[in-house]
Amino acid sequence: MAWFKSSYSSSEGGACVEVATDAVAVHVRDSKDPHGAQLTFASPEWGTFIAALSLKS
Numbered sequence: 001m002a003w004f005k006s007s008y009s010s011s012e013g014g015a016c017v018e019v020a021t022d023a024v025a026v027h028v029r030d031s032k033d034p035h036g037a038q039l040t041f042a043s044p045e046w047g048t049f050i051a052a053l054s055l056k057s
Contacts, residue, residue, distance in 0.1 A: 005031055 001020035016031040026046040029038040041049060 001027065003027075003029070003034070 001022065003018040003020045006017045006019055018029050018031045018034070020027045021043075024043060026041045026043060027038050028041070030036060
């Protein structure tokens with residue numbers, strides 16, 4: 001998978017997340033621990049998650 005750093009992550013070493021996508025899911029991990037745990041969301045679930053975040057801002 002091709003991982004990319006979230007546009008919301010800073011370069012100051014704080015909370016950094018990376019995201020990768022495939023045909024059916026979105027994968028999220030901590031950029032400081034690339035071999036650690038990752039979350040996987042089905043594409044529709046990811047859309048719902050992002051929509052909920054935008055309501056809070």
